[in-house]
Amino acid sequence: MNVLFAASESAPFIKTGGLGDVIGALPKALQRDGVSVSVVLPKYMDLNANFNNRITYLKYIYVPLGWRNQYCGVFYCKEAGIDYYLLDNEYYFKRSGSYGYADDGERFAFFARAVLELLPHLAKKTDLIHCHDWQTGLISVFLRAHYSSNPFYQNIRTLFTIHNLRYQGVFPKSVLGDLLGLDQTYFHKDGLEFYDHVSYMKAGLAYSDLLTTVSPTYAQEIQYPYFGEKLDGFLRWNHDKLSGIINGIDRELYNPLTDQALYEPYSDTQAKQANKRALQSDLGLPVHEATPMIAMITRLTDQKGIDLVLRVFHEIMKLDVQFVLLGTGERNYEDAFKWLADCYPNAVSVNIYFDDSLARKIYAGSDLFLMPSKFEPCGIGQLLAMRYGSLPIVRETGGLKDTVAPYNAFTHEGNGFSFTNYNAHDMLYTIERAIHLFRNNRRVFDELTNRAMGLDFGWDQSANDYINLYRRIVQ
Numbered sequence: 001m002n003v004l005f006a007a008s009e010s011a012p013f014i015k016t017g018g019l020g021d022v023i024g025a026l027p028k029a030l031q032r033d034g035v036s037v038s039v040v041l042p043k044y045m046d047l048n049a050n051f052n053n054r055i056t057y058l059k060y061i062y063v064p065l066g067w068r069n070q071y072c073g074v075f076y077c078k079e080a081g082i083d084y085y086l087l088d089n090e091y092y093f094k095r096s097g098s099y100g101y102a103d104d105g106e107r108f109a110f111f112a113r114a115v116l117e118l119l120p121h122l123a124k125k126t127d128l129i130h131c132h133d134w135q136t137g138l139i140s141v142f143l144r145a146h147y148s149s150n151p152f153y154q155n156i157r158t159l160f161t162i163h164n165l166r167y168q169g170v171f172p173k174s175v176l177g178d179l180l181g182l183d184q185t186y187f188h189k190d191g192l193e194f195y196d197h198v199s200y201m202k203a204g205l206a207y208s209d210l211l212t213t214v215s216p217t218y219a220q221e222i223q224y225p226y227f228g229e230k231l232d233g234f235l236r237w238n239h240d241k242l243s244g245i246i247n248g249i250d251r252e253l254y255n256p257l258t259d260q261a262l263y264e265p266y267s268d269t270q271a272k273q274a275n276k277r278a279l280q281s282d283l284g285l286p287v288h289e290a291t292p293m294i295a296m297i298t299r300l301t302d303q304k305g306i307d308l309v310l311r312v313f314h315e316i317m318k319l320d321v322q323f324v325l326l327g328t329g330e331r332n333y334e335d336a337f338k339w340l341a342d343c344y345p346n347a348v349s350v351n352i353y354f355d356d357s358l359a360r361k362i363y364a365g366s367d368l369f370l371m372p373s374k375f376e377p378c379g380i381g382q383l384l385a386m387r388y389g390s391l392p393i394v395r396e397t398g399g400l401k402d403t404v405a406p407y408n409a410f411t412h413e414g415n416g417f418s419f420t421n422y423n424a425h426d427m428l429y430t431i432e433r434a435i436h437l438f439r440n441n442r443r444v445f446d447e448l449t450n451r452a453m454g455l456d457f458g459w460d461q462s463a464n465d466y467i468n469l470y471r472r473i474v475q
Contacts, residue, residue, distance in 0.1 A: 001035050001036065001127050001128070001470060001471075001474055002036045002038075002124045002125060002126050002127045002128075003030065003035055003036065003037050003038075003126070003127065003128050003129075003130055003470065004037075004038050004039070004040060004115075004119070004122070004126045004128070004129050004130070005023060005026075005027055005037060005038070005039040005040070005130050005132065006040050006112075006115045006129055006130070006131050006132065006136040006139055007019065007023045007039065007040075007041060007131075007132040007133070007135070007136065008041070008042060008098060008099070008108070008111070008132070008133065008135035008136070009023065009041065009098060010023035010024050010039055010041055010084070011023070011024030011025075012024060012048055012050075012051075012079070013041060013047050013048050013051060013077075013079075013084065013086075014041070014044055014046060014047050014048060014098065016098055016099070017299070018163065018247070018378065018379070018380045019132060019133060019163045021247075021249070021250075021380055022132070022163070022214070022247055023039060023132065024250070025248065025249065025250040025253075025459055026248075026459055026462070026463065026466070027039055027082050028080055028081070028082065028250075028459075029248070029458070029459035029460060029462070029463035030463050030466065030467065031081060031082065032460075032463075033460075033463055033464065033467060035467060035470070036124060037082060038082065038083040038084070038085065038122065038124075038126075039082060039083070039084045039085070040084075040085045040086075040087065040115050040118060041084065041085070041086050041087070042086070042087055042092070042093050042098075042107075042111050043055075043073070043075055043086035043087055043088040043093055044093050044097075044098055045093065045094045045095060045096065046096060046097065046098070047086075051077060051079075054077050054079075055075045055076070055077045055086060056075065056076050056077070057073065057074075057075055057076075058074045058075060058076050058085075058121075059073075059074050059121065060072060060073050060074065061074060061114075061117055061118065061121065062117075063110060063113050063114045063117050064113065064117075064146075064181070065106070065109060065110050065113055065179060065181075066177065066178050066179045066180065066181050067178075070089060070091075070110060071089060072087055072088065072089055072110075072114045072117070072118075073087070073088035073089070074086075074087060074088070074118060074121065075087075075088055083123075085118060085122070087111060087114045087115070087118065089110060089114075092106070092107040092110055092111075093107070099135075104169070105169070105171035105175050105179065105200075106175075106179055108134075108135040108136075108138070108169065108200065109138055109175070109179045109180055109200075111135065111136070112135075112136055112137070112138035112139045112142055113138070113142055113146075115129070115136070115139055116139060116142055116143060116146075116147060116153070119152070119153070119156070120152055125152075126156055127155070127156065127157065127474045128156065128157045128158065128159060128470055128473065128474050129143075129156065129157075129158050129159075130158075130159050130161065130466075131158055131159065131160045131161070131204055131208065132160075132161050132163060133161070133162065133163045133164070133167070133201070134167060134168050134169030134199075134200040134201040134204070135169065135200070136160075136204065137160065137169060137199075137200035137201050137202070137203040137204030137205075138180065138200055138203050138204075139158060139204070140158040140160060140203065140204055140206075140207035140208040140209075141180075141182070141186060141191075141192065141203045141206070141207040142180075143156065143158060143207075144207055145181070145182055145186065146181065155475070157209045157473040157474055158207070158208040158209055159208060159209060159210045159211070159212065159469060159470070159473070160204035160205065160208035160210075160211050160212075161211075161212045161213065161214070162201070162204075162205075162211065162212070162213040162214070162222070162377070163213075163214055163377060163378075164377050165201070165213075165222050165227070165228070165229045165231065165377070166229055166303070166375075167201075168194070168199050168200070168201035168202070168229065168231075169199065169200030169201055170194055170197045170198070170199050170200075170201075171197060171198050171200070172197060172198070173187060173193075173196060173197055173198050175198050176192070176198055180198075189234075190206060190234075191203075191206050191207075192206065194230075194231075195230070199231075201231070202231065202234065205231070205234060205235070205238065206234075206238075209241070209473045210241050210243070210469055210472065210473055211238065211241050211242045211243070212242070212243045212244065212245050212466075212469065213242070213243075213244050213245075213377060214244070214245065214246065214247045214377045214378035214399060215244050215245075215246045215247070215377060215378045215398050215399035215401075215402045215403075216244035216245075216246065216402055217244065217397070217398050217399065217401045217402050218244055218375075218376075218377045218378065218398040218399060219242055219243060219244030220244070221375070221397070221398060222235055223235045223236045223239060223242075227375055243465075243469060245462050245465045245466060245469075246378060246399060246402055246403065246462055247378040247379075247380065247383075247399065247462065248383070248457050248458050248459035248460075248461075248462050249380060249383045249384060249387060249457050249458065249459075250458075250459070251387070251456070251457075251458040254360075254384055254387050254388070255387075256272075256364060256387070256388050256389070256453070259360055259364075261356070261357040261360040261361060262275055262360060262361060262364050263275045263278035263279070263361065263364070263365075264278075266364070266389075267453075268389075268450055268453070269389060269446040269449045269450055270446075272364065272365075272388075272389050272449075273289055275361065275364040275365045276289060276293065276364075276365040276366070276367070277289065278361075278365070279293075279324075279361050279362065279364070279365030279366075280293070280322070280365070282361070283324060283349040284349065285322050285324075285346065285347065285349060286322075286346060290439075291320065291321065291322050292319075292321045292322070292367045292368060292434075292435050292438045292439070293321065293322040293323075293324060293365065293366045293367050293368070294316070294321050294322070294323050294324070294366065294367070294368045294369075294370050294393075294431070295323075295324045295325075295326075295362045295363070295365075295366035295368070295369050295370070295385075295390060296309070296323075296324070296325045296326070296327070296369070296370050296371070297325075297326045297327060297359050297362055297363070297369075297381055298325075298326075298327045298329075298371070298381065299327055299328070299329045300327055300328060300329025300330055300333035300334055300337070301329050301330055301333075302330075302374065303373060303374050303375060303376075304329075304371075304372075304373050304374070305371075305372030305373050305374055305395060305422070305427075306329075306333050307424075308372050308422070308423070308424040308427050309370065309372065309424075309427075310333075310336055310340075311424035312424045312425065312427070312428045313340055315428055316428065316431060317344055317347060317348070319431070319432065319435050321347070321435065322347050322348070322349075323344075323347065323348045323349070324348075324349045324351075324362055324366060325337055325348075325349070325350045325351060326351045326353075326354065326355070326358060326359055326362055327351075327352070327354060328352055328353060328354060334352050337350045337352070338350055338352065360388070363384050363385055363387075363388035363390055364388045364389070364390075366385075366390040367390060367391065367438060367449075368390060368391050368392075368393055368417075368431075368434055368435075368438075369381065369382065369385035369390040369391065369392045369393065370392075370393050370431070371385075371392055371393065371394045371395075371400060372393070372394065372395045372419075372427045373394070373395055373397060373398070373400060374395075374397070374422055375397050375398055376394075376395075376397055376398040376399055376400050377398050377399060378398060378399030378402075379394075379398065379399045379400050379403070382394055382399075382400055382403060382404055382416070383403060383457045386403075386404075386415060386416070386452035386453065386455055386457070387453065387457065388453070389449045389450070389452065389453045390449075391415070391416050391417065391434065391445075391448055391449055391452060392404050392415075392416040392417070392452075393416065393417045393418070393427075393430055393431055393434055394416065394417075394418050395418065395419055395420070395422060395427070396418045396419065396420050400418070401418070403457065404416040404417075404418055406418040407433075407434075407437070407448060409433075412444055412447065412448075414448060415448060415451055415452040415455060416448075416452065417430050417431075417433060417434045418430065
């Protein structure tokens with residue numbers, strides 16, 4: 001079976017979030033199980049500079065886009081046994097960053113159409129296109145509208161994965177004819193129409209053969225209004241083609257025994273303490289192993305529960321803890337944490353930027369990892385935290401609920417701490433429970449930590465689940 005992953009980002013070429021991690025790791029797991037996987041991406045200006053001398057030019061093609069006929073350069077790179085194809089058009093992609101431009105509707109319409117135009121030029125005929133998030137949502141409708149009469153394309157199937165339903169790629173309905181070359185027969189409640197606009201996300205939902213999202217709980221949640229982002233009814237209508245498959249992490253890339261970014265390698269809680277001491281020293285915090293360190297590595301947005309943390313931050317600091325933050329986001333949240341760092345100079349380290357090496361050091365050096373999300377399709381942070389022995393404190397939503405088993409004080413089962421309601425004081429009480437266990441029963445706390453480090457959140461099981469779906473639609 002030959003599968004082509006179509007996505008807007010992928011580690012190690014370019015990554016802005018969890019999507020990039022998934023596209024970087026899942027193809028390798030699938031390939032180990034006998035599936036031939038290639039990946040197609042836009043060739044952004046900001047690609048990882050380490051690949052500049054490894055990416056080779058193959059050819060150019062022309063891509064129809066409404067009334068336009070646009071140039072597309074095809075570049076190639078082989079990485080970790082995976083064939084990567086990078087599609088180049090300087091008008092669309094020679095700019096800083098990946099998203100957030102006024103012409104994103106045109107940029108990713110071009111990318112979706114270019115993916116389909118690329119297929120006859122690949123070494124192996126594609127059996128299935130695995131599309132990821134709204135940037136590739138048009139592929140399935142283009143396949144039906146523009147290529148169904150071409151024998152080459154007739155047996156190609158599509159699977160569409162929702163990584164975050166909040167981001168949908170909604171554009172004025174004028175794009176229907178101008179960019180997409182589609183007539184009004186595609187603009188209806190069971191097609192691309194979304195409140196008198198065109199939704200690229202809904203295109204993927206409506207016209208793909210099967211749908212997935214990145215955790216079983218999120219697959220259920222998005223069928224209800226609170227989480228459904230105005231698509232809950234449409235998803236309920238299509239529930240029989242929707243599955244939830246939990247994301248994993250690359251256990252080779254993220255391994256505290258071999259990770260070169262860490263101060264010292266380790267495999268248990270005792271050896272982990274050297275990383276905590278070194279991190280405290282580097283961040284200008286008092287070097288004191290007995291002081292619990294709570295970490296957050298996050299985008300500073302309302303999705304991530306930042307308002308809960310700010311609401312009870314002073315109460316958290318009264319617990320005599322150290323608090324470490326790494327991340328960027330909305331200006332008001334950035335400013336609030338900077339002010340709190342000034343209030344607690346000997347206990348709070350706020351780092352308003354992102355650095356992968358520092359992130360790994362924080363996972364390795366912290367005792368607890370706070371992730372109180374309002375919603376979380378899957379979440380990578382809690383998986384990495386457990387891998388490095390930082391016990392997660394999470395709200396029970398989406399993938400957080402699926403991966404973090406709450407500590408049971410009677411049986412000592414669990415691998416973290418959780419709370420149900422989106423409430424600051426419920427979160428505070430859960431933090432207090434975790435700190436109490438850290439200070440008063442360190443043996444049990446360390447048992448939980450070692451248990452979390454020993455869990456397998458790799459991609460093997462999830463890859464097998466995807467293969468079973470592929471087989472459902474590829475004859």
